[in-house]
Amino acid sequence: MNDPAIEESPLKTTPTDEDIAILRARDFWASLLLIGLSVFFLWRTLDIPLFGGNRAGVSGASWYNSAAIVPLGIFTALQLLSLVLLRIAIKAGGAKTALSAMGIGWDRTEAVRFTTIGIILFFYIAGLVPRVDFIASSGLLITALIFGFHGGRVARMALCAAVVAVCGVYAFVAHLSQAEWGAHDDDVVTLIAWAGLILWVLICARGDRVLRVVPVIAVLTPVILVCAMAFGFRQNVPNRGGVVFSQIEYHYYVTLRPIWRE
């Protein structure tokens, strides 16, 4: 691996001194976090009987068979290695630059990009998928991600993140408990938001071939996937009672299936 040809490779780039300095500043914070986490989990491991605990009058196992022995080893090793990483980071000057934005390589555009993607993915998984029709929520996700990030424009990223967040927050707040996940008002809100976003995409699509195909991809992908999963593989799909999928399912079993069964 130390072959000069490999080091010369444009694909396995040799990091510059500046890259390494940024990495060490980040390593400083990462090692502190890891030390904290390993201490926390070592403390939690103490809850597991190590020296033959007594549960409901039954004697536990010896130390060497305790459920705590391997986790203790893992978190101790993690702590030691984190200390090694901290030492390397400090020796390389990581601690000195760790408090400056430049030191850790802060990039505002990159932070906005990650935050907006994070918001979209979080509200999609935590808010929409459990509560809203899968076709509507996935269609909205595809539209938001392509439109928001294709041109790399910050305003579009923010708009798309806001649209998905509004739908996600509504579904989350209006139907927090699992017993309410079958309600349809959040499906309607998501469908309206999706239709509005698609309209805006088409308005902005003049001269952009990629944006023109967004509605087609956003509609066809979830429909094909969910139908393949539900009717092809006969598997459960998220939110089966969703307003769009329940209609597809009804017509599949009531209208279509009898045709080829006969």
Added chain:
Amino acid sequence: MDFILTQLSGFGGALWALIIDPLTYIYLIVSVFLGITFGALPGLTATLAVTILTGFFGNKVPLDYSLIALLGAYVGAIYGGSYPSILLNIPGTAASAATAMDGYPLAKAGRGGEALGLTTTGSFIGTLIGTLALLVFVWVLLLLSENIASPEKALLALFGILLSGTLMSEDLVVKGWIAGLIGLAMAMVGLDPLLSEPRYTFGWSYMLSGFQVVPVLMGAFAVPQIIEGLRHMDAGKITELKGRILPNLRAVRRYLPTITRSGVIGTGVGALPGVGEDVAGWVSYGVGKSVSKEGHKFGKGSLEGLLSSETANNACIGGALIPLLVLGIPGSPPAAALLGAFKINNIIPGPTIDPDIILRVVAIMVLASFTMFFMGLFTAKVFIKILAIPRTVFLPVVMVLTTIGSFSVGGGINDLYLMLGVGFVAYFMNLLKFPIAPLVIGVILGGLFDETFRRSLLISGGDVMVFFSRPVAGVLLVLNISLVLSQLPFAKRAFARLRGKTA
């Protein structure tokens, strides 16, 4: 002799059963096509292809078809990575990074067709070499595996995690080991395997069964790729393909020694636990450069350089399946995804695996390599067109595929939360240059390590000499210690001094 004949007849029977089943071809063509597509699209990887298909085919079709789909995608994806490497100078997968070194200069010199044709042939022969090694060595190791009990399994699992951490780390080796330890720690969640003691469940009943493999794989490999890839980038200018793709037989014969050598190296690297196709490609490229007569041309458009990496990364597949099938330890990240598929089908790879499954895997590999070969030669233009699709278009689709695949494997919505959580952690780990492969290997092998380590101590009554006194365990312990020691600064300085003296 009897042994070889029995093996060959068993393999022939498995192959024949697949050949006469028409569904085999449907699964093969679809999966190899999807695999090549995943490999060809920069930003998607072979591991992701196998992981996503595990969500769809893992436990929803009979095991044979499931294996065809996953192995077909694996073989196709490793080969597919060569397209953007040669035509765009962007490796489609990490495995084909070395391919771009010579592939792109060849394409620029108007020899793109020749490069693709030879790459296809090299990948095909490489896959067959790896498969042959799988057929032979898996049985040898299965015979030896009678000597492998709990202490050896624990040390092998540890060796896999340490080796993966050492070789897969781009920055400091300590980061690879930390990633492996995080994976091991994640595997500790849930009821412990011997006493059913709950660990780190925080009162959440879902956590009692521990972290499921498929959502962890999806989170670790898909989510960071999606976050990282969703940025505005030009698809890149595809170099015009000149020359015929069908390989020249004389050229194949001329480069056969290179292909054979690279196939053997790739298989060997693949057989190392936790080390993937990218390492195989680079190692073979490095060896090729030092032993080849045209070593000075490597990096400037050498066909030998191209074949060194491309043959090795495909041969690595067969090698990676050897420790997976014999010991239950994946030889590469995509093999880890395959292990996930085995697990959700209630098949435990290891010494007790049904020998018929091994023969079927070998037969499927042979058919998948032929399918890849013919698709590569006759439908290359389709895959070249796919290269023009921007990442911002296909990655959102991948997110939906990942979500529905992860949901349907069994855990429902909770699996999706797990996938997203692991995904965000994996993204930050990527950002900090912590490798992800050791983490996944740690999650997969953590349960095995915990169980076998404690069982060894239980059987020996707490005597740690059990890890020294058995010959195979002793060797493995020495390997583990040597691996750690070799990375310490004083050892590195000693190696450097030694190298200086010999030079």
